[in-house]
Amino acid sequence: MAIPKEKLLEMYRNLITARLLGDKLAEIFTTGVAGRTGLHRGTGEEAFPIAIQANLRKDDYLKLTFRMDFTLFAKGLLLRDVIGAEIFRDSSQFGGPRYRFFDPDNGLLAHTGAGGEEPPIYLGAAVAIMYKKTDQVCVCVMGDGFANRGPMHEAMVMSAAWNLPIVWVIHNNQYAMGTSVKKSYKIDDLADRAKAYGFPGETVDGNDVIASYEVMKKYIDRARNGGGPSLVVGETYRLMAHFMGDPQIYRPKGEAEEWWKKDSIPRYQKTLMDMGILTVEDIDKFQREIEAEIEEAATAALALPQASYENHLKTAIDEI
Ligand SMILES: Cc1ncc(C[n+]2csc(CCOP(=O)(O)OP(=O)(O)O)c2C)c(N)n1
Ligand SMILES: [Mg+2]
Numbered sequence: 001m002a003i004p005k006e007k008l009l010e011m012y013r014n015l016i017t018a019r020l021l022g023d024k025l026a027e028i029f030t031t032g033v034a035g036r037t038g039l040h041r042g043t044g045e046e047a048f049p050i051a052i053q054a055n056l057r058k059d060d061y062l063k064l065t066f067r068m069d070f071t072l073f074a075k076g077l078l079l080r081d082v083i084g085a086e087i088f089r090d091s092s093q094f095g096g097p098r099y100r101f102f103d104p105d106n107g108l109l110a111h112t113g114a115g116g117e118e119p120p121i122y123l124g125a126a127v128a129i130m131y132k133k134t135d136q137v138c139v140c141v142m143g144d145g146f147a148n149r150g151p152m153h154e155a156m157v158m159s160a161a162w163n164l165p166i167v168w169v170i171h172n173n174q175y176a177m178g179t180s181v182k183k184s185y186k187i188d189d190l191a192d193r194a195k196a197y198g199f200p201g202e203t204v205d206g207n208d209v210i211a212s213y214e215v216m217k218k219y220i221d222r223a224r225n226g227g228g229p230s231l232v233v234g235e236t237y238r239l240m241a242h243f244m245g246d247p248q249i250y251r252p253k254g255e256a257e258e259w260w261k262k263d264s265i266p267r268y269q270k271t272l273m274d275m276g277i278l279t280v281e282d283i284d285k286f287q288r289e290i291e292a293e294i295e296e297a298a299t300a301a302l303a304l305p306q307a308s309y310e311n312h313l314k315t316a317i318d319e320i
Contacts, residue, residue, distance in 0.1 A: 005277050011054050011209050014074045017290050018046035024294050035088025035306050042067040044239030045173050047264035051212035055220045061107040061125040061138040063118050065171050069101050079297035089304035099312035116149030123155040126164035137223045141169040145176020160197045163228040167219045173238035178250035194231035206234030207264040
């Protein structure tokens with residue numbers, strides 16, 4: 001499949017933006033000006049969510065893992081509003097999220113503190129698409145940890161029974177807090193589970209931008225065209241600590257170093273350079289442009305008003 005050059009470069013820009021934004025967020029959190037504590041960094045796992053979002057429209061529904069929410073600029077959110085949502089600011093007065101990425105106009109419905117409760121909510125969005133007979137799709141991404149909770153299983157069962165336009169995704173970064181997937185799954189290929197629900201399942205190298213884009217495209221197109229649900233597993237690695245401050249005593253020595261060798265950025269740069277659509281000069285230029293964009297967005301985000309639970313709940317209830 002030939003991916004248009006513009007799409008390949010859009011994913012490159014987004015990948016670099018995600019990497020630099022992750023660094024910027026870590027910097028903001030260490031200065032104490034964020035309205036919450038405990039950033040769960042996603043540096044090193046950006047390629048998979050970027051490739052997923054490259055296949056989505058603004059009106060499609062998307063749930064990303066809490067760790068990868070900061071890549072939601074690739075869904076159309078302003079960088080300012082992404083940073084604002086991360087640091088507990090409210091950008092609703094400008095049409096952005098009011099609280100922690102709650103932004104229905106951009107297909108972002110819920111992020112629950114009780115992790116793993118979201119799949120039935122996104123299942124509901126897929127039911128709504130079925131009734132409204134639109135060609136939207138729903139993509140629900142859960143971490144390898146929260147994908148093992150009950151709500152995801154029940155939602156997958158129902159999605160199959162009703163042939164709903166939803167792609168279930170497991171973002172497998174090999175750990176849930178200190179627990180390795182090897183301890184929580186007794187199968188090697190997590191996509192094997194799809195068979196039991198009665199829909200297709202496929203595993204892809206989540207650090208390979210193009211492979212991830214192609215696999216996601218296949219199943220998103222399938223769902224959009226009435227083909228029903230599927231399960232995609234993106235294999236990556238949680239290179240960062242569970243949260244900033246976690247001593248990571250559970251991680252075998254040398255394991256993270258091995259995964260750094262599979263980092264998506266140098267791999268994707270090489271691929272694009274081999275294809276003749278990216279030069280060393282472009283790499284420098286993009287880097288400088290994106291750094292400036294992030295600085296500007298961070299300044300604007302810090303000036304946003306603090307979000308408040310009371311205000312969020314009140315307006316959310318009023319809207320229902
Ligand atoms: C119901 C519930 N149980 C436990 C937690 C604590 N918790 C927060 S993050 C996390 C790990 C999630 O692992 P995974 O889904 O693999 O996401 P990752 O951290 O790897 O991105 C846990 C157990 C929670 N938030 N909610
Ligand atoms: Mg995980």
